[in-house]
Amino acid sequence: MRTMSGWSGRILRVDLTRQEYSTVPTAPYESFIGGRGINVKILYDEVSPNVAPFAPENRLLFGPGVLTGTPVPTASRTTVTALCPGGTIGISGMGGALGAEIRHAGYDNIIVQGRADRPVYLYLHDDAVEFRDAAGVWGKDTTQAPQLIKAEVGDPDVKIAVIGLAGENKVSFAAIRTGALSCAGRFGLGAVMGTKNLKAIAVRGKQGIEIAKLPQFLDLARAERERLSEYSAKKGPLGRPASDINLSATRSGVLAFGNWEDADWESLDAGHFVRGSEEFYSQHYRTRAGCFGCPISRYQVCHNPDTGMGVAKCAALPSFTFRVWNRDYGVLVSAAHLCNSYGMDVISSSAVISFLMELYHRGIITEKDTDGLPMRRGDEAAIIGTIHKVARQEGFGRLFRDGVLGAARAIGRDAEECAMSVKGLEMSLREFRGRxxxxxxxxxxxxxxxxxxxxxxxxxxxxxxxxxxxxxxxxxxxxxxxxxxxxxxxxxxxxxxxxxxxxxxxxxxxxxxxxxxxxxxxxxxxxxxxxxxxxxxxxxxxxxxxxxxxxxxxxxxxxxxxxxxxxxxxxxxxxxxxxxxxxxxxxxxxxxxxxxxxxxxxxxxxxxxxxxxxxxxxxxxx
The missing domain is CATH 1.10.599.10 (Aldehyde Ferredoxin Oxidoreductase Protein, subunit A, domain 3)
Incomplete structure (x- = not known):
C-alpha cells in the first residue's frame, strides 16, 4: 500500500541465506526523504558495531531517490550503502537506469542481507523476486555477465547492477557497475556484494509512480529539461576532456602530479601534459550518451580497439593521467575501460599504481617485487599490468586486496609514508595542500x-x-x-x-x-x-x-x-x-x-x- 504520493510505499528486503523476500513500509523512514537518507537509517538500525564488513549480517542497500524514475531531468541516481571493507560507512552513487527501474518495480529501496551458499543473481520483475543460479555468469566481466543475464531472462531491457572479478575476489575497492556509463566505485561495495555471493541484481518494472500534483509537476520538469538542455557540457567538442584536465591543473590548481610528489612543471609542460584526445576521438568516437532522463548526454562513448566499447569520464580522467604520469589519452581510456570491466574503482586503482611508481622511483622496491614488471612513471605496461594483477588477485596484486595502506604495512621499508589515504580509503586526486x-x-x-x-x-x-x-x-x-x-x-x-x-x-x-x-x-x-x-x-x-x-x-x-x-x-x-x-x-x-x-x-x-x-x-x- 502506498503511504503517499511520490514514494512507492514499499522497501524490498531480500534474505540471501534463506532465499526469502518480504516488504516493509517506507512510512517510518520518510523523515529521511529517500535514497541515501533511508539507506543510512536502515544501516544504523540494523548493523551493530560487532558486525564485520564481510559478515552475512551486514546490509547492502540500494536507494533510489524520491524523484528517481520520474520525468525530472537527471532523476537517475541511486545511492549504494553498506558497512565497507575498511570498517566505516560506505556510500557510493551510481546513475544509469537501474534506480528508475527499481522505482518502476514498485520499491523505494532494496535491503540485501545474509549470504547465499552459492553464487546467485536476483531477478526482480514487479512483485516477483527470483533467486537464480549464477554459475554461468560467475567469473564473467561486467560487460559479459549482463548480456548473459538478459538472454537468460528473455528481456533485453532489464536493468542490471553487477560485480566483476574484483568483487568476486573481494578486492577492498571493488565497484558495482550498472550499464555502460556508471559505477558505484568508492568504498569497495562490490566486495561486500561479492562476499554475499551475489553476482548481480536484474530489475524490470512496469508500474508507475504516483505524483500528487501531476500537471504542475510536469510543467516544472519540462521547463527544467529545457534549461538543462543548454548545459555547457553538452556542447563540448570531441576531445575536450584532455584540454579540461590540463586547465584544471594550470589555471585552477586542482590537480597534483603522481602521489603528490615533487615535479618540475615547466619541464613536464603541465599546461599541455595530456595529449592525443582529439586524435583518439576522431578514430574511435561512436556516440554521446547519458543516464536515465538526462537531457545533457555529456559522455562521449568510444570503441577502444584493446578494451571495447565504453566511456572514460569523471575521476578516471585525472586518475589515469596526472596521477600515474601518463600523457597518452589512449592509455587513459584503456585503463578506465579495464577497471570498469573488472568492476574496480578508478580512484583507488590509480592510487595503487601511483604508490608503486613512487616506491620504484625512490628505490624502495624493484621489478623483483612486482613480478618482473618495472613500475616506471607513465609506463603503459605498468599501468595496465597492475590493473590485471590486482583484479585477478595474482602475484603482487594480492598485496592490494586490502588497499594501499594494507599493502604499505606489509611492504614496510618506509612504504607507509607513501600511502595517501584517509581512514584507510585512497584519496582522490585533488591538490589538498593548496585548497x-x-x-x-x-x-x-x-x-x-x-x-x-x-x-x-x-x-x-x-x-x-x-x-x-x-x-x-x-x-x-x-x-x-x-x-x-x-x-x-x-x-x-x-x-x-x-x-x-x-x-x-x-x-x-x-x-x-x-x-x-x-x-x-x-x-x-x-x-x-x-x-x-x-x-x-x-x-x-x-x-x-x-x-x-x-x-x-x-x-x-x-x-x-x-x-x-x-x-x-x-x-x-x-x-x-x-x-x-x-x-x-x-x-x-x-x-x-x-x-x-x-x-x-x-x-x-x-x-x-x-x-x-x-x-x-x-x-x-x-
Whole structure:
C-alpha cells in the first residue's frame, strides 16, 4: 500500500541465506526523504558495531531517490550503502537506469542481507523476486555477465547492477557497475556484494509512480529539461576532456602530479601534459550518451580497439593521467575501460599504481617485487599490468586486496609514508595542500571522494569573476562553508538527482518544489536541509560507533610537510595548527564535541532521541 504520493510505499528486503523476500513500509523512514537518507537509517538500525564488513549480517542497500524514475531531468541516481571493507560507512552513487527501474518495480529501496551458499543473481520483475543460479555468469566481466543475464531472462531491457572479478575476489575497492556509463566505485561495495555471493541484481518494472500534483509537476520538469538542455557540457567538442584536465591543473590548481610528489612543471609542460584526445576521438568516437532522463548526454562513448566499447569520464580522467604520469589519452581510456570491466574503482586503482611508481622511483622496491614488471612513471605496461594483477588477485596484486595502506604495512621499508589515504580509503586526486576547505572536506566527510568538495573553492581559478568563488588558500570561514556544502550535497542523493547541473547555482529552490509537487508535502529548501543534517548525524554516529574519532579526521603527513611544486598554488601546504583550528570550528558548527562525537543535543535537535539511546548504548571509549 502506498503511504503517499511520490514514494512507492514499499522497501524490498531480500534474505540471501534463506532465499526469502518480504516488504516493509517506507512510512517510518520518510523523515529521511529517500535514497541515501533511508539507506543510512536502515544501516544504523540494523548493523551493530560487532558486525564485520564481510559478515552475512551486514546490509547492502540500494536507494533510489524520491524523484528517481520520474520525468525530472537527471532523476537517475541511486545511492549504494553498506558497512565497507575498511570498517566505516560506505556510500557510493551510481546513475544509469537501474534506480528508475527499481522505482518502476514498485520499491523505494532494496535491503540485501545474509549470504547465499552459492553464487546467485536476483531477478526482480514487479512483485516477483527470483533467486537464480549464477554459475554461468560467475567469473564473467561486467560487460559479459549482463548480456548473459538478459538472454537468460528473455528481456533485453532489464536493468542490471553487477560485480566483476574484483568483487568476486573481494578486492577492498571493488565497484558495482550498472550499464555502460556508471559505477558505484568508492568504498569497495562490490566486495561486500561479492562476499554475499551475489553476482548481480536484474530489475524490470512496469508500474508507475504516483505524483500528487501531476500537471504542475510536469510543467516544472519540462521547463527544467529545457534549461538543462543548454548545459555547457553538452556542447563540448570531441576531445575536450584532455584540454579540461590540463586547465584544471594550470589555471585552477586542482590537480597534483603522481602521489603528490615533487615535479618540475615547466619541464613536464603541465599546461599541455595530456595529449592525443582529439586524435583518439576522431578514430574511435561512436556516440554521446547519458543516464536515465538526462537531457545533457555529456559522455562521449568510444570503441577502444584493446578494451571495447565504453566511456572514460569523471575521476578516471585525472586518475589515469596526472596521477600515474601518463600523457597518452589512449592509455587513459584503456585503463578506465579495464577497471570498469573488472568492476574496480578508478580512484583507488590509480592510487595503487601511483604508490608503486613512487616506491620504484625512490628505490624502495624493484621489478623483483612486482613480478618482473618495472613500475616506471607513465609506463603503459605498468599501468595496465597492475590493473590485471590486482583484479585477478595474482602475484603482487594480492598485496592490494586490502588497499594501499594494507599493502604499505606489509611492504614496510618506509612504504607507509607513501600511502595517501584517509581512514584507510585512497584519496582522490585533488591538490589538498593548496585548497584548505577541500582538505577539510576530505578529512571529515563520510562520503570521501564522492564529489562533495566545497563548490565555492572548486570554482576558483586565476582571473575568476564569480562572486561565489572563494580563495582556496585561506582558512577563515572554511568550516562553515564545508558544513553547508556537505548538507547541500546530500539533498540530491536523497532526491535521486544528479549533482552536477543542479548544484551550480547553489540553490535547492527547484528541487524542493519538485519534491513538494511529487509528494504533496509542503517542503521548502530549509526542510530538505534539515533532513540532510539528520542524515549527517546518523552517518557520523555510525562511524563513531566503529571507532572513528578526531585523530582520524586528518590528512596524510605529506600534505603538511611538503609544498605544491608548481601551478597557481605553488608553495602552499597545510598548516597543522590552522587545520586543527578549522577542524574544531567544523565540529562546533556540526554539534559535535571536541573529539568529533555528536552531542545529545544534536540528536535531539533533529528528532533523533530514539537513535541517541541506541548510540549511547553502542558508544565505547577509544
Amino acid at each position: 584548505k576547505g577541500t582538505a577539510l572536506a576530505q578529512a571529515v566527510a563520510t562520503k570521501m571522494g564522492g564529489g562533495e568538495f566545497p563548490l565555492p573553492e572548486a570554482t576558483w581559478s586565476i582571473g575568476t569573476t564569480s562572486k561565489k568563488a572563494v580563495n582556496p588558500t585561506t582558512y577563515d570561514g572554511k568550516a562553515l562553508m564545508v558544513w553547508e556544502q556537505a548538507n547541500l550535497y546530500k539533498v540530491p542523493d536523497m532526491l535521486g538527482i544528479c549533482k552536477s547541473p543542479w548544484s551550480t547555482d547553489q540553490s535547492l529552490e527547484i528541487p524542493a518544489k519538485l519534491f513538494s509537487l511529487a509528494t504533496g508535502t509542503d517542503a521548502g529548501e530549509e526542510e530538505l536541509l534539515v533532513a540532510a543534517r539528520r542524515v549527517q548525524v546518523l552517518e557520523r554516529a555510525f562511524d563513531i560507533t566503529r571507532g572513528i574519532r578526531r585523530r582520524d579526521d586528518t590528512m596524510p603527513k605529506r600534505m603538511f610537510e611538503t609544498a605544491v611544486p608548481g601551478g597557481p598554488l605553488k608553495g602552499e601546504r597545510l598548516d597543522k595548527a590552522r587545520f586543527d583550528k578549522m577542524l574544531s570550528e567544523y565540529y562546533d558548527i556540526s554539534g559535535w564535541d571536541e573529539n568529533g562525537v555528536p552531542r545529545k543535543q544534536t540528536f535531539e535537535k533533529y528528532g533523533l532521541l530514539t537513535e541517541w539511546e541506541v548510540f549511547k548504548q553502542r558508544l565505547q571509549p577509544v
